[in-house]
Amino acid sequence: MRLYQSSQWAERGFCKKCESHLFYKIKQNNQYFMPVGLFDNSEGLVFDHQVFIDEKPKYYCFANETNDLTGVELFAQFATPE
Structure with a gap:
């Protein structure tokens, strides 16, 4: 995984191999946002x-x-x- 500091308050995670976007993280509260397609089971989301x-x-x-x-x-x- 590779991290990119996209702003003062957020960073993004990417796969080192294929560069796929994995998450967006708000630094202030450690809140992560992830594409739903990353999960095999979306039940309950x-x-x-x-x-x-x-x-x-x-x-x-x-x-x-x-x-x-x-x-x-x-x-x-x-x-x-x-």
Whole structure:
């Protein structure tokens, strides 16, 4: 596995062999976000959040309701107080 510091507050993990994206980690609270396709068994997983909702294509939507954040709202959660 290879780590990439994508910002002051987050890092990404990649496979060293194939460069596949494995996770996105928020450093502040050690919260990981992983593609659901990494798991053989998705039973019990709940899709309840979307980020960068303001950048999604118009044809892209899901049947269930989710908690949605725009890019600005997401970055505001991790902004360093001035």
